[in-house]
Amino acid sequence: MNLGHNFTLFGARLTALGSGALWWAEHRLLCVSDLHLGKSERIARCGGTPLPPYESQDTLTRLAHDLERCNAQTVVALGDSFDDLGAAQALPEAARLWIAKLQAGRKWVWIEGNHDPGPVGLGGVHLGEIACDALTFRHIAQPGAQGEVSGHYHPKASVSLKGRTISRPAFIYDHARLILPAYGTYTGGLRTSSEPIRSLMSPQACAILTGPAPVVVPMPR
Amino acid sequence: MHILPPQFTTWFDSKGWTVHPHQQAMLDRADAPALLLIAPTGGGKTLSGFLPTLVDLADGDHKGMHTLYISPLKALAADIKRNLTTPVTEMDLPIRIEDRTGDTSQTRKRRQRADPPHILLTTPESLALLTSYEDAPRMFKGLKRVVIDEIHALAESKRGDQLMLALARLQTLCPDLKRVGLSATVEDPAAIAHFMARHPDPCPILLADPGPPPDIQMLRTAEAPPWSGGGAAYAIPAVLDQIQQHKTTLIFHNTRAQAEIFFHNLWLANDDSLPIGIHHGSLDRTQRERVEAAMVRGDLRAIVCTGSLDLGIDWGDVDLVIQIGAPKNVKRLVQRIGRANHRYNAPSKALLVPANRFEVVECVAALEAVLAGELDGDPRGPGPRDVLCQHILITACAGPFDADTLFAEVTSAGAYAALTRPEFDACLDFCATGGYALRAYDKWQRLMLRDGLWTLRDPRSSQRIRMNIGTIQDTDTLKVRMKRNRGGKPLGEIEEAFAATLTAGDTFLIGGQIVKYEGLREMTVEVSRDSAKKPRIASFMGTKFATSTQLSERVQRMFTQESWPDLPEHTAQWLALQREVSQLPQPGRLLVESFPHDGRAQTVIYGFAGRNGQQTLGLLLTKRMEELGLNPLGFVATDYATLIWGLDPVQDPAPLFDPIALHDGLDLWLAGNAVMKRTFRASATIAGLIERNTPQARKSGRQATFSSDILYDTLMKYDPDHLMLDITRQEALRGLVDFGRIEEMLSRIGSRIDHRVLDKVTPLSAPLFLEAGRVPVKGDAEERLLAQEAARLMEASGLANITPAPSNTPRWRVGW
Incomplete structure (x- = not known):
């Protein structure tokens, strides 16, 4: 059966899941980006509004489901896993235990993001970036990089159907790189037509819209 | 009995005026804790509200603020300031009057807090902001009276609730505060009195002489209106003729888009170059002010406008009001008619111009309702x-x-x-x-x-x-400017959702001119002049407004007639044609029409249940259609009917209306629909859970902000009893009806459903295709269309055939 949309990047055969996670079957590796755990706590701490404090629970529920579905052995959290380092420290005990349970029996890599630039006091390895075969996983895309998997921009793409526009978080990729959508529950998106994304991606770039059945379209610019 | 001081009587005499009976009555009852005056427009209503204040302030003894005046419009506050300044200057009264709105400068606002004027003119939002300052007790010290103008308009929305809460605050600060409400004709004055008085104070109601009945007719034209459409282009020559015959004509439209299109067509036919202006809320402020000033000077023969001119602004000598499109609401029609002949005791003259044949029927029904003196309106619910x-x-x-x-x-x-x-x-x-x-x-x-x-x-x-103070739900808008090196002339605003549909080269109408979309720069839409004769697209997204169930009953009664001698020939023929190709809806039976149109399977249900009822029916029936695999895509409701479109045609309507199946899983479906999510967004913003989008946040492309739908879904999943969801349900129900009422309607109909399967749009259904307020249905159909469109885009771009080839064929297996 199809888990999601299959495609190839630098010889690596990858699957974009409808949930926004990336599956690399050959290495039994699941990659998720921009979880932004603890976002509601950070907003309240900084004097913002008290948002429903359930987003970490929801994000971890979806992650647990993907891990089980794929039987992943390696997890790469591609940066901005926590909304800030304070949010990582303030994570409720239940969430910490849950993460520990998900980590049991798996290799787990926290990639550094701009929101969480230091160690977070949870299990797993903490790295600036990591390479695997021809692919390099880092948080923010570097111009000119080849075979790069990154996150950070929260790409979203829209398709106009007659009478309505559907806009969803999207994977975007071309011959050189792949950018993952944000996986966290409380995350917004940046249109693929926005300047930073447009200038990173080649004219042949494609976007894979997440959802019940992921679909690929030429990246809207 | 209060006697006017001599300087006032002298002034009235010098103007050749006498004090109206209701003005004297207001003066006599100046000590009532609350007083509501109901008077037609132009009855010297505002002066009645201020007369006790002016008399009280005439001796110059009062220190600080004396009277607070609240109006729903900034422009109205400015207008009242002009009108009040005249008697104050001419009688040489020691009174300082200032207005305070969103347009007032920061320096002036600061000074007003330190040294308040005797009379402060403001809006509910500016007042709420003032009460949020620590120095509010000092600013409002000595306040004696508050005058709420156009209170009928405020009472229709949450702005009124916010105002009354702010007044409750002021009443604590100034226990002797007297309240005066000024209202146009309304259906239930007692409800407004209850709304405005301090509970449980009494609030006497003064009814001014309503004046002679209006002279109101339907415009007769040589040419017949079309079956469908909202432009009323066919009536342009007749309307120009009317403008010629009158001094100043106000031409009201129901939407801004219609006003723009009509204005454009009017100019194309304006061979005599009559001075005609356009005025609506999306135009740039300087543009609006220019039109207002020209009107005050009497330079304009006609103004094409929308609701922004609805309220009692006194702008010259209007002797004719034209309403384009059916007045969806009898009360609003009566209030608009009141704009003509601003002289007391002269009949107002108005013409209705239906834009299509269905609207002819509606106009006739509205005329009957006005003559019968029946006004519509929904009762106010509890404070939100x-x-x-x-x-x-x-x-x-x-x-x-x-x-x-x-x-x-x-x-x-x-x-x-x-x-x-x-x-x-x-x-x-x-x-x-x-x-x-x-x-x-x-x-x-x-x-x-x-x-x-x-x-x-x-x-x-x-x-x-x-x-984040305020209860008005702004849709996100973008400014429109002429493209120049250093930013050209501002023209107005368009909704962001509309702007998102534009591509370079598209032409649209704004402020009566055709412009070409050039691009988006720093959240400003840049346009250039374009010489095209016909704009490619309409200017604004649709807005929906309250309609009346009363009219729907009258319309239904008209349909049962054998023939229609009272209707114009063309409309009688059109109804006869409906009878011939399909049928007219009959009382006690339910007419359902199904036909293909625009590549979709369309179904129309003529329930005559009022907009809220038809809207609810739309939600229920799309649920059943989703379950039955008919792939519904969306629906739109009017007072009379619900139109549903989807991918697969309805063959047999009976299973759709099965009450047990309708009820099954209803709560889950209702919770997930677009109406609830829209309501949640509005209520959560007002309650302070979501902050309004600041221009800075929008500039950054919104990567950091996320949709309110996510918050709604999260709450539904993890905290379904939360207060915000409870509020959302209560607020959404104001636009829906109880399931019980739908059940009752269905049991009354029973099996008496007339299903007509046709091969094209029927005469009666044609106007539904232009209705605003479409509700999308998210389900299997959307996924199917998305997959089709994605495949088409990949093929068309050639990307489907080149590297990196995005292939979804499982060339390899993923293990479990």
């Missing part, structure tokens, strides 16, 4: 709790407060008189902690209880709360 939450936060900005005192104050507002203590406490808890079942914010509460008083934890948050 999202507005209360905002009020609690505003109160906290002004300083620490005691919960018992605030509860007493809030329940002195009529709309909140029945608010229970547990309901109040839930709102307070929501403001303080978020009110979640999971107590997550003990450390970061917004409000803390210190020494028995509720206080902002972080005083800096008061600035954020103030920035």
Whole structure:
């Protein structure tokens, strides 16, 4: 059966899941980006509004489901896993235990993001970036990089159907790189037509819209 | 009996005026704690409200603010200032009058707080902001009277509830404050009196002489209106003819888009170059002010306008009002007619111009209703709790407060008189902690209880709360400018959702001119002039407004007639044609029409249940259609009918209307629909859970902000009993009806469903295709269309055939 949309990047055969996670079957590796755990706590701490404090629970529920579905052995959290380092420290005990349970029996890599630039006091390895075969996983895309998997921009793409526009978080990729959508529950998106994304991606770039059945379209610019 | 001081009688005499009976009555009852005056437009209504103030201030003894005047429109406050300044200057009264709105400069605003004028003219939002300052008690010290103008308009929305809560606050600061409400003709004056008076104070109602009945007719044209369409282009020559025959004509439209198109067509046919202007809320302020000034000078022969001119602004000598398109609401029609002949005791003259043949029927029904003196309107519900939450936060900005005192104050507002203590406490808890079942914010509460008083934890948050004051739901708009090197002339605003549909080269209408979309620069739409004769697309997204169930009953009765001698020939023929190709809806039976159109399977249900009822029916039937695999895509409701479109045609309507199946899983379906999510967004913004989008946030492309739908879904999943969801359900129900009423309607119909399967649009259904307020249905159909369109785009771009080839064929297996 199809888990999601299959495609190839630098010889690596990858699957974009409808949930926004990336599956690399050959290495039994699941990659998720921009979880932004603890976002509601950070907003309240900084004097913002008290948002429903359930987003970490929801994000971890979806992650647990993907891990089980794929039987992943390696997890790469591609940066901005926590909304800030304070949010990582303030994570409720239940969430910490849950993460520990998900980590049991798996290799787990926290990639550094701009929101969480230091160690977070949870299990797993903490790295600036990591390479695997021809692919390099880092948080923010570097111009000119080849075979790069990154996150950070929260790409979203829209398709106009007659009478309505559907806009969803999207994977975007071309011959050189792949950018993952944000996986966290409380995350917004940046249109693929926005300047930073447009200038990173080649004219042949494609976007894979997440959802019940992921679909690929030429990246809207 | 209060006698006018001599300087006033001298002034009235010098103008050749006499004091109207209702003006004298207002003066006589100046000491009533609350007083409501119902008077037609042009009856010297505003002066009646201010006369006691002017008399009281004439001796120059009063220190500080004396009278607060609230109007729903900034422009109205400015207009009243002009009108009041005349008698004050001419009688040489020692009175300082100032207005304060969003347009007032910061320096002036600061000065007003330090040294308030005798009479302050403002809006509900500016007043709410003033009450949020710590120095509010000093600013309002000595306040004796408050005059609420156009209170009927304020009472229709949450702005009125916010205003009454702010007045409850002022009443605590100034216990002797007297309230005066000025209203146009309304269906239920007692409801407005209850709404405006301090509960349980009495509020006597003064009814001014309504004047002679209006002279109102349907415009007869040589050419027949079309079957469908909202432009009324066919009537342009007849309308120009009317403009010629009158001094000044106001031409009202129901939407801004219609006003723009009509204005454009009017100019194309304006061979005599009559001076005609356009005025609506999306135009740039300087443009609007120019039109207003030209009208005051009497330079314009006609103004094409929308609701922005509805309220009682006195702009010259209007002797004819033309209403283009059916007046969806009898009360609004009567209030608009009142704009003509601003002289007391002269009949107002008005013409109705239906835009299509269905509207001819509606216009005839509306004329009957006006002559019968029947006004429509929905009863006011209890005070909305999202507005209360905002009020609690505003109160906290002004300083620490005691919960018992605030509860007493809030329940002195009529709309909140029945608010229970547990309901109040839930709102307070929501403001303080978020009110979640999971107590997550003990450390970061917004409000803390210190020494028995509720206080902002972080005083800096008061600035954020103030920035979010107000209950008007703005859609996000973008400014439109001419493209020049250093930013050209501002033209107005368009909705962001509309702007998103534009591509370079598209032409649209704004401010009566055709412009070409050039691009988006720093959240401004840049356009250039274009010489095209016909704009490619309409200018604005649709807006929906309240309609009347009363008209729907009259219309249904008309359909049962054998023939229609009272209708124009063309419309009678059109109805006869409907009877021939399909049938007319019959009382006690339900007509359902199904036909293909525009690549979709269309179904129309003529329930005549009023818009709320038809809207509810739309939600219910799309649920059944989704279950039956008919792939519905969306629906739109009017007072008379619901139109549903989808991918697969309805073959047999009976299973759709099965009451048991309709009820099954209903709650889940209702919870997920677009109406609920839209309502949640509005209520959560008012209650302070979501902050308004600041221009800065939008500039950054919104990567950091996320959709309110996510918050809604999260709450539904993890905290379904949360206050915000309870408020959302209550607010959404104002636009829907109980399931019980639909059940009752269905049981009355039973099996008497007339299903007509046709091969094209029927005469009666044609106007439905232009209705605004379409509700999308998210289901299997959307996924199917998305997959089709994606495949088409990949093929068309050639990307489907080149590297990196995005292939979804499983060339390899993934293990389990």
